[in-house]
Structure formats: structure tokens, C-alpha cells
Amino acid sequence: MKKATKTEIPRKTVYRLSVYLRCLHKLKSNRIVTVSSEALARAAGVKPTQLRKDLTYLGQFGVRGLGYDVEQLSQMITVHLGTNRLQPVILVGAGNLGNALLQYHGFEPEGFEIIAAFDQDPQRQRDKILRIPLHPMSKLPHIVQEFRVRMAILAVPAAAAQEVANALIDAGILGILNFAPIVPAVPEHVALNNVNLAIELENLSYFLQE
Amino acid sequence: MKKATKTEIPRKTVYRLSVYLRCLHKLKSNRIVTVSSEALARAAGVKPTQLRKDLTYLGQFGVRGLGYDVEQLSQMITVHLGTNRLQPVILVGAGNLGNALLQYHGFEPEGFEIIAAFDQDPQRQRDKILRIPLHPMSKLPHIVQEFRVRMAILAVPAAAAQEVANALIDAGILGILNFAPIVPAVPEHVALNNVNLAIELENLSYFLQE
DNA sequence: CGGTTTTAGTGGCTTTTTTCACAGTAATAA
DNA sequence: TTATTACTGTGAAAAAAGCCACTAAAACCG
Structure with a gap:
């Protein structure tokens, strides 16, 4: 029986979120502001559908037809992983x-x-x-x-x-x-x-x- | 469609086999010649049933009521992992x-x-x-x-x-x-x-x- | 030698994870 | 404004992994 409010994030997803975060850092340092699930997935070494599915656990903030905002997405992941404090x-x-x-x-x-x-x-x-x-x-x-x-x-x-x-x-x-x-x-x-x-x-x- | 002769060993199992091998090395250096699935599983940080299931991919050579021969098992795994040559x-x-x-x-x-x-x-x-x-x-x-x-x-x-x-x-x-x-x-x-x-x-x- | 205990092997049930197919939405071009 | 294109979001199916209950065999004990 799951809580409706906040479904537990699967173990594997949590792990991959870290990988995505690392890729996003890399993109950010290259002044790239927007990235599609396909591009980010390739960088992280996973399939685009998996990436999207993983991200749905954090809510939705991708823009259809455009992709994800690099800054926003990396902040979102950071918050969820609790890595904002040193x-x-x-x-x-x-x-x-x-x-x-x-x-x-x-x-x-x-x-x-x-x-x-x-x-x-x-x-x-x-x-x-x-x-x-x-x-x-x-x-x-x-x-x-x-x-x-x-x-x-x-x-x-x-x-x-x-x-x-x-x-x-x-x-x-x-x-x-x-x-x-x-x-x-x-x-x-x-x-x-x-x-x-x-x-x-x-x-x-x-x-x-x- | 699987080959009847040699079913593919699952990814995760392959990984755990390495872990088991490492534990067996440890046991061997302690002059322990026989180990039960329960003891080995605990050392490897998995459940006994999983260990046994994993080992069935290599065939069966455990002795009921006694356990596995450390030397034999570690050789078996070594052969399967292809780590026998340097x-x-x-x-x-x-x-x-x-x-x-x-x-x-x-x-x-x-x-x-x-x-x-x-x-x-x-x-x-x-x-x-x-x-x-x-x-x-x-x-x-x-x-x-x-x-x-x-x-x-x-x-x-x-x-x-x-x-x-x-x-x-x-x-x-x-x-x-x-x-x-x-x-x-x-x-x-x-x-x-x-x-x-x-x-x-x-x-x-x-x-x-x- | 018979009973008891220990421990491996296994079929299938459950849970988790991945993948797929497609619906839906925004941007862009014409 | 409409069509087109480029994406994301997601429910459902499939696959994989994990787990358990039970069977069977061997060892041990008296």
C-alpha cells in the first residue's frame, strides 16, 4: 500500500539520478541551457524512456517539444537527493x-x-x-x-x-x-x-x- | 528462446559470483574447507536462497547436510568467470x-x-x-x-x-x-x-x- | 540402523525494474 | 491560424530479480 502523496523513489532510480546530475553539471559548464531526454540519456548511458520515467518521480517540468531546463532539472535532482548541504x-x-x-x-x-x-x-x-x-x-x-x-x-x-x-x-x-x-x-x-x-x-x- | 544446454547467467548473478569468489578466497586462506550457503551468504551480504539460486547456474556440487567445498566451489566460479588466466x-x-x-x-x-x-x-x-x-x-x-x-x-x-x-x-x-x-x-x-x-x-x- | 538435524535444490509466487506504445503539449514554420 | 515537428508523460505489458515454502539428500547421533 503506497502513500498517494509521495511514492517512494526506486533504488535504481535514485542511483541514476546521481548520474544524471553529474551529466547536467557537465552541460551547465558548457553553457547549455536546455537538453532533451534523448541527449541526456545518451550522456548518462541509459535509454531515453528510462530517463523520462525516472524523472517523473520528481514531478514534471520538462517542456514538450523542447526538453528540460538544465539548471532547473539539476536543482530539482539536487533537492531530492539531499545534496544541497555539504x-x-x-x-x-x-x-x-x-x-x-x-x-x-x-x-x-x-x-x-x-x-x-x-x-x-x-x-x-x-x-x-x-x-x-x-x-x-x-x-x-x-x-x-x-x-x-x-x-x-x-x-x-x-x-x-x-x-x-x-x-x-x-x-x-x-x-x-x-x-x-x-x-x-x-x-x-x-x-x-x-x-x-x-x-x-x-x-x-x-x-x-x- | 533459451538454449537448453547452457542458460545465460543473469547479469546480477555474474556480479555476485565475483563477490562469492572473493569470500571463498578469504575462507581458503583461513584453512576452512567447507562452507554452508548460509555462512557464505552472510559473508557476501546476500540471502542464502539467493546464493543457492545463483550457484545453480554453475551446476550442482553442494553436499546436502554439509555445504560446499570451498576449493571446488571457488574453482568452479573461477572457470565460469574466465578468470583463470592472468x-x-x-x-x-x-x-x-x-x-x-x-x-x-x-x-x-x-x-x-x-x-x-x-x-x-x-x-x-x-x-x-x-x-x-x-x-x-x-x-x-x-x-x-x-x-x-x-x-x-x-x-x-x-x-x-x-x-x-x-x-x-x-x-x-x-x-x-x-x-x-x-x-x-x-x-x-x-x-x-x-x-x-x-x-x-x-x-x-x-x-x-x- | 533408525531417527533427527542440517543443508542444498527448485518451482513458482511476488515485487521491482524496464520497456513499449501512444497520447498530449509546446514550439516553430508556413 | 493551421500544420508539422519535436518532444515529454504515463499506463500497461514484459522482463528480471528476489524470495519463500517445500522437497530431498546427506551427515550425525544415540
């Missing part, structure tokens, strides 16, 4: 991948800011003078609380993933972006997204054997 | 993320080896003496051919993504793991997987606003 994020695990992510500046323009990093050994591998402080794990609860952090990036080895995840959850973290090669168990109320680069490659390789 | 992979774009991926040693144990990297400016940011050579883009076709490379990791800025993707495809690359924030258009025969860290974070953030 979100503080912490990162745990300053190994290979963790350091890489700290040096990666792709989050800020999208509304996320890594405000602190944590590691078992806070002396670890600081060859670059990073603007992001590296703390010992013990400081985690304090910082999470002080900055009201809700999301964490988990970039620790498999063996430590579950333990660290537990620590994050205890500290009040509500969403975990997991890079560890195992999937930590999390309670119902915690959102978990997994990214495993090896799996992506492997998956790819499956589809290219003809 | 796959050479190239990386394009030695910026922030590209360098990070080069320093990331998570691919080798999974059967992938980054054999070469490419960048517009091959002098770029080689603070670490990497064992992986960094070439100018002009050498791409030659190396792809010589090492029979089929997959590439694309880690260039959005503005260059399409152009570089085209170059990869022209050189004979069949699968692209794309980290650029736009989705390049690729012909039918080329497999494309997209990874966008900002999108993952954004997606996560959506699901934690109650």
Missing part, C-alpha cells in the same frame, strides 16, 4: 587505497568533504603533507560527534573491516562506503554501499569473452 | 586517481595485472618509483597489440574521457572500467563498467536521510 565524511584506513582517496579531489565538487582520516597507526605514510588530519582510531567517537558526521569511507584490509565497521556504527555513523573486499554485517538502520575494484574488473572481463 | 590490463590517466590505482595492489591477487600506464604527459607525478612503466598516449596501440590487452582502466578527467575512450577502442580494447565522471559512448561490442566514487557517496547519503 556533507562531512570521514575515512578510515590510510593504506594504499585510503591514501589515494585522500589525495583524490573528486568529492568536494560533489558536496562531500573528507574532514578527517583515521588509522591504527596515525604515523603512517604521510609522504604528502595533507590538509586532512590523520587520527588514531581512539579519537573516532569524539570527532564523529563533534562534526556530526554521518558517513564514513571504509578502506581497511579485509581482516579489520568488520571490527572497524562496528566501531563506526557504535560511534554513530549511519552510512558506510565500503572498499574492503568483504561485506561487513551492519544493522538495519545503517546504509552500506560496496565498491570493490577487483570485482568490477572481473565482472567486466566476463562480458568480453565472446 | 589478464593484462592497462591504465590511462596518471592523475590523482590514476596514480592511486597504480599504487593499489588489490588487482594482482585477483588475476589482473596492470602492465602499463599511459598519460598525455608521461613525466607526470612519478614521485614513487613504480614498477609499472608510464608511456605517452602515442604508444597505446602498439602496447595493446603486443601484449594482447583486452581491458583498460580509464582514469582521466571528464573532458578527455570520450576522446581517450575512442582511442582505446580503436586500439582494440574490448572492456573499459571507467572512473571518469561522465559515461563515454561505446559501440555495442565494447563492455563498459562505470565506477564513480562521488555517485556512490551521494547514493549513500540519500538512504540515510530518514
Whole structure:
């Protein structure tokens, strides 16, 4: 039984909305003010009908015969995704991948800011003078609380993933972006997204054997 | 109309098989020889019934009342995913993320080896003496051919993504793991997987606003 | 050896997601 | 003003994915 007022947006649609938003940013920076569902769909790598269907969850503001207003649409999506405010994020695990992510500046323009990093050994591998402080794990609860952090990036080895995840959850973290090669168990109320680069490659390789 | 002999494995199942494989590796390194669908499912973050269903695509070799043989199962999956041979992979774009991926040693144990990297400016940011050579883009076709490379990791800025993707495809690359924030258009025969860290974070953030 | 427990395999039901076909509306051209 | 063209919006059908209840087999225990 669905609410008539605001139907839940499907999981997959939410994901694609982010993709659309990214494409819209790109269009905007190219001074393009209007885009058709076909053009935007192609940019996002989906079918036009799917794009339109996805957008209907946000209401209707496309102009028939013309397309969508880039600015308006991207604002609409932004509002719905709740990305209008800058979100503080912490990162745990300053190994290979963790350091890489700290040096990666792709989050800020999208509304996320890594405000602190944590590691078992806070002396670890600081060859670059990073603007992001590296703390010992013990400081985690304090910082999470002080900055009201809700999301964490988990970039620790498999063996430590579950333990660290537990620590994050205890500290009040509500969403975990997991890079560890195992999937930590999390309670119902915690959102978990997994990214495993090896799996992506492997998956790819499956589809290219003809 | 399906072939009776070998039903196509669903996309999602293929993806999860990789996840299972990873969990099995973990179990194997812990000297565990047998695992139940329930235990493996929990490790992989799926439901036991789904795991079993997924495995039926490979045939049946679980032992009722006991579980699956870790070694046998992981070999079975490996064969099906076609990951038994070491796959050479190239990386394009030695910026922030590209360098990070080069320093990331998570691919080798999974059967992938980054054999070469490419960048517009091959002098770029080689603070670490990497064992992986960094070439100018002009050498791409030659190396792809010589090492029979089929997959590439694309880690260039959005503005260059399409152009570089085209170059990869022209050189004979069949699968692209794309980290650029736009989705390049690729012909039918080329497999494309997209990874966008900002999108993952954004997606996560959506699901934690109650 | 028989009963009990554990655990895989499966058919089909349910839900979710995608696709399609076409109705509807605005802009534009003539 | 009318016709034409270029789009979007959407209900319904189709496809895909997920889930559950149940069956069957093997192991284990006494």
C-alpha cells in the first residue's frame, strides 16, 4: 500500500539520478541551457524512456517539444537527493587505497568533504603533507560527534573491516562506503554501499569473452 | 528462446559470483574447507536462497547436510568467470586517481595485472618509483597489440574521457572500467563498467536521510 | 540402523525494474 | 491560424530479480 502523496523513489532510480546530475553539471559548464531526454540519456548511458520515467518521480517540468531546463532539472535532482548541504565524511584506513582517496579531489565538487582520516597507526605514510588530519582510531567517537558526521569511507584490509565497521556504527555513523573486499554485517538502520575494484574488473572481463 | 544446454547467467548473478569468489578466497586462506550457503551468504551480504539460486547456474556440487567445498566451489566460479588466466590490463590517466590505482595492489591477487600506464604527459607525478612503466598516449596501440590487452582502466578527467575512450577502442580494447565522471559512448561490442566514487557517496547519503 | 538435524535444490509466487506504445503539449514554420 | 515537428508523460505489458515454502539428500547421533 503506497502513500498517494509521495511514492517512494526506486533504488535504481535514485542511483541514476546521481548520474544524471553529474551529466547536467557537465552541460551547465558548457553553457547549455536546455537538453532533451534523448541527449541526456545518451550522456548518462541509459535509454531515453528510462530517463523520462525516472524523472517523473520528481514531478514534471520538462517542456514538450523542447526538453528540460538544465539548471532547473539539476536543482530539482539536487533537492531530492539531499545534496544541497555539504556533507562531512570521514575515512578510515590510510593504506594504499585510503591514501589515494585522500589525495583524490573528486568529492568536494560533489558536496562531500573528507574532514578527517583515521588509522591504527596515525604515523603512517604521510609522504604528502595533507590538509586532512590523520587520527588514531581512539579519537573516532569524539570527532564523529563533534562534526556530526554521518558517513564514513571504509578502506581497511579485509581482516579489520568488520571490527572497524562496528566501531563506526557504535560511534554513530549511519552510512558506510565500503572498499574492503568483504561485506561487513551492519544493522538495519545503517546504509552500506560496496565498491570493490577487483570485482568490477572481473565482472567486466566476463562480458568480453565472446 | 533459451538454449537448453547452457542458460545465460543473469547479469546480477555474474556480479555476485565475483563477490562469492572473493569470500571463498578469504575462507581458503583461513584453512576452512567447507562452507554452508548460509555462512557464505552472510559473508557476501546476500540471502542464502539467493546464493543457492545463483550457484545453480554453475551446476550442482553442494553436499546436502554439509555445504560446499570451498576449493571446488571457488574453482568452479573461477572457470565460469574466465578468470583463470592472468589478464593484462592497462591504465590511462596518471592523475590523482590514476596514480592511486597504480599504487593499489588489490588487482594482482585477483588475476589482473596492470602492465602499463599511459598519460598525455608521461613525466607526470612519478614521485614513487613504480614498477609499472608510464608511456605517452602515442604508444597505446602498439602496447595493446603486443601484449594482447583486452581491458583498460580509464582514469582521466571528464573532458578527455570520450576522446581517450575512442582511442582505446580503436586500439582494440574490448572492456573499459571507467572512473571518469561522465559515461563515454561505446559501440555495442565494447563492455563498459562505470565506477564513480562521488555517485556512490551521494547514493549513500540519500538512504540515510530518514 | 533408525531417527533427527542440517543443508542444498527448485518451482513458482511476488515485487521491482524496464520497456513499449501512444497520447498530449509546446514550439516553430508556413 | 493551421500544420508539422519535436518532444515529454504515463499506463500497461514484459522482463528480471528476489524470495519463500517445500522437497530431498546427506551427515550425525544415540
